[in-house]
Amino acid sequence: LVDHRYVYRSPRSYNSQLGVPLALLGLNDQHELALIEAGISRTGEMTRLAAMIQPTIGIFTNIGEAHQEGFASREEKLAEKLLLFDNAEHIIYCADQPLVHQQMQRRFSGRLLAWSREQATPVKLRRISQGSGQTTLFVETEKPGAWSFTIPFVDDNSVENAMHACCLLYHLGLAPDEIARRMARLTPVDFRLRLRAGQRDSTLIDDSYSNDLTSLANALNLLDRQGQPDRPRGLILSDLLETGLPDQEWCRRVAAMVRERIQFFVGVGEKLPAISTFLPPELPTFFFPTTADLLQALPELPWPGSLLLVKGARVYQLEQVTNRLARQIHRTELEIHLDRLRHNLAVFQESLAADSSLAVMIKAAAYGSGGPEVARVLAREGVRYLVVAYPDEGRDLRLAGIDHPIFVLNAGPDSYPLLAQYGLEPEVYHWDQLRGLREAGSFAIHLKFDTGMHRLGFRPEEASRLGSWLRDHSGLRVASVMTHLAASEAPEHDAFTHEQVRRFEQAYAALVDRLGYRPIRHVLNSSGILRFPQYHFEMVRLGIGLYGIAPGAAMGPNLQPVLRLQARISQIHAVASGETVGYGRAGRLSRDSRIATLAIGYADGLPRAAGHQRFAVSIHDQPAPIIGAVCMDMCMVDVTDIPTAREGDLAIVFGDQPRVEALARAAGTIPYEILTGLSERVHRIYLQE
Structure with a gap:
């Protein structure tokens, strides 16, 4: 509609109780049509959204499973959604959903414009025809009759x-x-900012879906939050096409946003050169009429080593720029959904006792998702500590600009100078550590007691001696005291869990009696946080639950999977019945088949044990079982029952469906091992609504 009327649309997925009013703030007098998205998660929400939006035309898309936990039934959720259209003049929907069609006819008869594959409706979808990467839809309307579009x-x-x-x-x-x-x-539309590692020590923020003043402000805020003040910041920006403002005015507003926040500016389009009037004369600026001109000039621009925001209207296809500058061009990607990570963090924060706080585990590169990027989010969300396994991980976070408190689980004598240099706080579980740290300097330390895990820790009966020794050596201050529960996720071992906590509390009391002050206590991991609220104490340790993986069933429904591993189809073969696929001829076919080769193998982190039809990836929301053995860099899947599958299509290895837990079960392992085994060559992309 953009060249038919002056159109406003909701930015990204601003469809919630907060998102809708923010979206409506972008409207101005020049807009002729506004496309506003509305979504709900519980009863009572749609009435408020309807009062704000007051739609004249409604489009009802579907009644899926999302947010079903907020409603007693699908019927209740549908009734709540339809409140949006009570005063709409016309309502568009698909009549092939029986429950939706019944309610539409009952509530809005006379105001409906339906389409259907099966019923007589004003717009009839007669058939579809699919070719390579496209679909032709054959429709019939009252006027002019039969026609089609692709x-x-x-x-x-x-x-x-x-x-x-x-x-x-x-x-x-x-x-x-x-x-x-x-x-x-x-x-294709991508509603999210994408953080990507760039070539030559650069970091890219790809936000080429939309380009208006509001989304530019949001993207610049994300650029500000990246830390690393010593790195130059740059902006590649296209003309703004949908502001409703005179060119000089939007150029002035953009200049006001960016003049103090970037060290170089690159403009694409015929209108942006006018911004020079409003920018400081000393700011390096570069202007190109087209994206092709920019691509040709990239080697001469000052992007190496920078934090670079790429922001553009869709017609400029600035994703070509980020693809050119990205460090890894590998057909296997791990998407990290930062908004879902924040959601899961909030689920655990809301469950805590009022005086408790969170330490969050980001060891093993944040369970394979990438330490610095996740650490920045957690620091902004106010967690008390970031926890790493080894001092090198803590050092890397400091070098990435993370100045939040960090404690280290495994610190040997050789690392004590590193701890002091970067302000890292070690976990201490042995007398030799105490003596070595005392000689190395002054430290905040985290004492660990072994109450039954029998891995690391002081014996509980050593607590009084520890307290006396630490009282006499004031250079070591105990920041916290901890233990590790062996089976907090397993109800059959609850008696042992309670016994571990009893031993811990006895040891803590004996320690404090000699120490003279009360350090923070923490015993619970992800599975224990919701199962044992009586043991929250002053802090808990959140690990794999942050990523939406529930070691205990109690937390499952409210968590969202943060990580999505995906690979593209490299080639599709027609293979006859009786032929074999892969090494060792292990994948013997019982029918004529279409076999797709995916660009992912065990060197990327897909377990070999997942082969031989033990696991199925998802292509076009349909299962495609792995045929034969998983290779080092590839695997083969059966797409015979997915006729729409084409070379270049995405295959989801894990995400919403299938879940990483399913892959772990198929491979005979646990989700922890799957996530931490993802190769560095898998391209990490950070997504943010």
Whole structure:
């Protein structure tokens, strides 16, 4: 619609109780049409959103499983959603969903514009035809009758979305040939900022989905939060196409946002050179009329070593720039969803006793997700400590600009100078450590008692002696006292868990009696936090639960998976029945099959034990079992039952579905091992709504 009317749209996924009012703030008098997204998670929310939005046209997309825990039934959730349309003049929906169709007819008869594959509706989807990377939809309307349009997608969700859009365009009076022309121009939409490692020591923030003043301000705030003040900051920005403001005015506003925050500016488009009037003359600026011109000039620009924000309207396709500058071009990616990580953190924070706090484990590169990026999020969210396994991990966080308190679980004598240099606090579990640290300087330390895990720690009966020794050596101050529970996730071992805590409390009391002050206590890990609220004490340790993985069933429903591992299809073969696939001819086919080769193998972290049809990846939301043995760099999957699968399509190894827990079960291991085994060559991409 962008060249038909002056259109405003909700930025990204601003569809919540907070997101909708923020989205509405972007409207101005020049806008002719506003596309506002609304979403709910519990009863009572839609009434408030409806009062804010007051829609004249409604589009009902679906009634899926998301947020079902907030409603007694699907019927209740549907009734709540439909409150948005009580005063709408026209409502667009798919009549093939029986529950939705029934309620629409009952509540909104006379105001409906439906489409269907099966029923007689104003817009009828007769059939679809799918080719390489595209789908042609054959529709029939009252006027002019039968016609068709093509979209550059093959998945079912995109077909459904396209039909909703088709109905709206038809309702607004666009001719079928014009609708077809516009549909053909659709491009994939990514609603999230993407943080990527760049070449030559650069960090890229890719935000090329939308380009308006509000989203630019949000992206600049993210740039500010990256820390590392010694690194130059740069901005690559395209013309702003949808502000509703005169060019000089939006240029002035952009200049006001960026002038004190960046060290160089790159503009793409015919209008941005006008911003020079408003920028400091000493700021290096570079302007290019097209993205192609910018790509040609990239080697001469000052991006190496920088924090670089790339922000542009879709038509400029600035993702070409970030793809050119990205450090790794590997067809296997691990997506880290930072908003989901914040959500999971909030789930645990809300469960804590009022006087308790969180120490968060980011050892093993934050369970494979990347330490510095996750650490920045956690520090901003106010956790009490970041916890690493070894001093080198703590040093790397300090060098990345993380100045939050860090304690180290395993610190040997050779690392004591490193601890002092970077302000790291060691866990202490042995007398030799105490003596060595006393000689090395002054430290805050974290004492560990072995109450039954029998891995590391002082014996509880040593507590009084420890307290006396530490009282006499004031250079070592005890910041916290801890133990490690052996089976907090297992109800059958609850009696032993209680016994461990009893031993810990006795040891703590004896220690404090001699020490003369009361350090922080912490005993609980992820699985224990919700199962044993009586033992929250002053702090708990959050680990794998932060990533949406629930060692105990009690926390499962409220957590969201943070990590998604995905690989692309490199090639698809037609293989006859009786032929074999892969090493050792282990994958023998019982039917004529389509076999897809994926760009992921055991060198990337996909376990060999997951082969031989023990595990299935997801392609177009359908299972594709692994055939034969997993290779070092590749694996083969059966896509015979997924006729829409094409070379270049994504295969989800784990994420929402399938879950990493399913992969771990198939491989006979645990999620911890899967995550920490992901290779460094797997490209990490950090996503933020």
